């Protein structure tokens with residue numbers, strides 16, 4: 207396992223600004239992940255993952271499982287590798303030329319990085335929702351119908367109509383858009399656009415949904431709506447969500463993973479992480495001493 211010594215100054219607040227007892231011990235060593243990174247019924251299994259951008263290592267020997275019908279939240283200070291790790295799961299890092307991923311990652315026991323793996327169907331099985339809602343410059347209907355068409359899931363209008371309606375219903379958007387399906391997706395509010403992007407991800411019947419700070423561009427009401435939706439979606443999907451909001455992690459996830467400088471410091475059931483963290487770095491972060 208990797209061992210790391212934190213540099214003074216990277217995380218600890220200046221001594222003059224903080225009372226003595228609030229100082230994070232900068233000599234804390236992250237030698238292995240504490241808590242429960244593995245699970246019995248893993249949908250996704252990531253073992254000994256290392257990620258490099260050129261010569262720079264962004265993820266250090268991370269092992270983590272995500273169970274079926276589980277929401278795992280990934281939290282940690284900006285730049286700690288949450289997005290990089292999330293992008294390993296559906297091979298989005300393949301699109302970054304300098305990026306190299308090492309480790310064993312499997313979906314239902316099948317390798318995600320095998321030589322025979324075609325990333326197009328992989329990304330249909332492992333959908334992604336981004337920070338900023340990114341509807342296609344097409345109609346609401348076409349945004350949702352696009353995936354099923356290109357993946358050959360449906361081609362007849364009646365089949366597509368059904369998928370579009372079901373996906374929009376499951377994303378909690380149908381009633382708001384059913385009379386304007388032929389209007390541009392980009393004309394919706396931010397919160398509606400994000401639910402449209404979730405409907406688009408659902409339309410190809412994924413098994414896993416990755417969300418990278420899906421609410422950070424949304425107002426509190428739209429955020430609450432997405433959080434409710436995440437809880438409903440858990441019945442049918444495995445979900446990994448990166449969030450900078452600890453309240454959001456506490457509300458939507460069953461387990462929470464705390465990342466720090468590319469290391470997975472602690473994973474535990476969400477309540478434990480927020481009420482009784484095992485690692486002092488986790489505690490320092492959740493009590494607001496850095497981040």
Ligand SMILES: Nc1ncnc2c1ncn2[C@@H]1O[C@H](COP(=O)(O)OP(=O)(O)O)[C@@H](O)[C@H]1O
Pocket residue numbers: 259264282283284285286287288289290291302304
């Ligand atoms: N495309 C990239 N090229 C080079 N370095 C990157 C790239 N994306 C992220 N990094 C670096 O990898 C580290 C982790 O970044 P990231 O995964 O975006 O963290 P987070 O999502 O936790 O804020 C950071 O040091 C960041 O600068």
Ligand SMILES: [Mg+2]
Pocket residue numbers: 288289290418448
């Ligand atoms: Mg990020």
